[in-house]
Amino acid sequence: MENRFNTIAGWVLFSGIVALGLSILSGKFFHADKHERPETLGYVIEGAESEGGASSGPDLATLLAAGDVAAGEKLYAKCMACHTVAQGGANGIGPNLFGVLGQPIGSHVAGFAYSGALSGHGGDWSYENMDEWLKSPRGFANGTKMSFAGLSKAEDRANLMLYLRENGGGPALPTPAAPAEEAATDEAAAVEGEAPAAEEAAAADEAA
Numbered sequence: 001m002e003n004r005f006n007t008i009a010g011w012v013l014f015s016g017i018v019a020l021g022l023s024i025l026s027g028k029f030f031h032a033d034k035h036e037r038p039e040t041l042g043y044v045i046e047g048a049e050s051e052g053g054a055s056s057g058p059d060l061a062t063l064l065a066a067g068d069v070a071a072g073e074k075l076y077a078k079c080m081a082c083h084t085v086a087q088g089g090a091n092g093i094g095p096n097l098f099g100v101l102g103q104p105i106g107s108h109v110a111g112f113a114y115s116g117a118l119s120g121h122g123g124d125w126s127y128e129n130m131d132e133w134l135k136s137p138r139g140f141a142n143g144t145k146m147s148f149a150g151l152s153k154a155e156d157r158a159n160l161m162l163y164l165r166e167n168g169g170g171p172a173l174p175t176p177a178a179p180a181e182e183a184a185t186d187e188a189a190a191v192e193g194e195a196p197a198a199e200e201a202a203a204a205d206e207a208a
């Protein structure tokens with residue numbers, strides 16, 4: 001009897017240990033012990049969006065060509081806490097943005113105290129660079145003073161750039177080329193595919 005009691009007690013103890021071990025392991029795997037929500041939900045694939053380019057949506061040139069300055073002006077409300085865009089406007093927390101497109105990065109306004117991250121970045125505010133910057137200022141210039149999370153929609157970034165362009169100009173807009181060509185070949189293929197069907201229909205008409 002005593003023997004059996006020991007055996008049972010042993011199994012109870014053993015399964016307790018196993019259960020404890022499993023709960024620790026599952027906690028590790030699923031982060032059940034962390035209650036804060038992760039900043040980005042789901043599995044983030046770094047760089048996938050920009051590398052996907054053409055296949056994941058219209059490219060920058062297309063978005064700029066089809067963009068909407070008025071929509072960009074509305075989006076600019078997000079920037080007004082820190083920036084002015086009018087010619088000769090004062091610097092705020094951030095520098096005046098009049099005519100910034102096409103200018104060297106991080107030196108557009110003389111006398112503004114840029115961070116080293118931005119003033120040392122190099123290059124100009126091309127549409128591509130501005131697009132990257134507006135998507136994620138920190139991703140573009142790690143250590144920047146601009147505390148702005150970024151605009152996740154490519155369309156919003158294009159519209160905002162068109163608004164900036166309205167205020168002081170910028171480089172010539174890139175011309176979207178490739179998609180039109182693709183559409184043309186698709187159309188040709190469609191016409192070729194149609195021809196036999198039309199002949200058949202004509203034959204059927206004759207027979208009737």
Ligand code: HEC
Pocket residue numbers: 075076078079080081082083093094095097100104105106107108109113114115116117118119134143144145146147148160
């Ligand atoms: C919380 C304040 C803040 C907000 C909001 C903000 N910015 Fe900025 N911005 C800054 C600061 C500060 C800098 C300078 C960054 C540095 O030196 O690292 C800057 C720099 C810039 C530059 C570079 C200017 C140059 O001379 O090279 C651009 C372009 C810019 N911001 C555009 C925008 C746009 C467009 C928005 C709105 C979508 C925006 N910013 C929102 C604070 C802000």
